Amino acid sequence: MGEFRVLEIKRSVFADNDKWAGELREELKEKKVFLLNLMSSPGSGKTTTLMRTIERLKDEMKIGVMEADIDSDVDAETISRLGIKAIQLHTGGMCHLDADMTRQGLEGLECGEMDLAILENVGNLVCPAEFDTGAVKNAMILSVPEGDDKPLKYPLMFSICDVVLINKIDVLPYFDFDMEKCKRNILMRNPGAKIIPICARTGEGTEAWVQWLREEVKEWQKEERS
């Protein structure tokens, strides 16, 4: 079993979140650390997708993962078994992370030497979309059993994500899920979104996602500070 720590993080009472998120991004740029914020409803496949992602990338870059949950440490344990640094963040009942909570997590992760730090946000399609964490890019997962209408019901989440992964495509035959309609609904909310159907269980489709992430990390590390 891998080693991991559990950190209790606290929400700041001085909420000036956008300012702190911007400052955190600047610091990450200086350190050349790429922070990815991964969001979805509970059980859509965030941890499973991260496992497939880490398996493909861990030999080319140094990765650390922050697993945010209201309680438990199962996700950090799962990720740490892959031999990379993982930390469990307990949000004390909060259903999202803000930039200051993310900073506390990054300090706990000791991300200074890392190329890629990943935040698995709390499973929720509403609150996490309202808080900029300081991440360089936002990604989300919509899984087939949730339905193709979710971009219509949770517009903010879909509008702030750079990538939407449509997961669990292996169960498409069993659900009334119209892939083309779903893509149209996503693009209506966010015309610039990159949409990638995947099966995290088998890894099908994940190469396109991993390639996107690989290129984004390289680009971030290459760019000069503005």
Ligand SMILES: Nc1nc2c(ncn2[C@@H]2O[C@H](COP(=O)(O)OP(=O)(O)OP(=O)(O)O)[C@@H](O)[C@H]2O)c(=O)[nH]1
């Ligand atoms: N059939 C199928 N099941 C999947 C797939 N990806 C994940 N699952 C299953 O879905 C369940 C939830 O997956 P997780 O990866 O734990 O989901 P999560 O989003 O991290 O969940 P929370 O952290 O609790 O929000 C598990 O039983 C996975 O095995 C997939 O592509 N196909």
Ligand SMILES: [Mg+2]
């Ligand atoms: Mg999880």
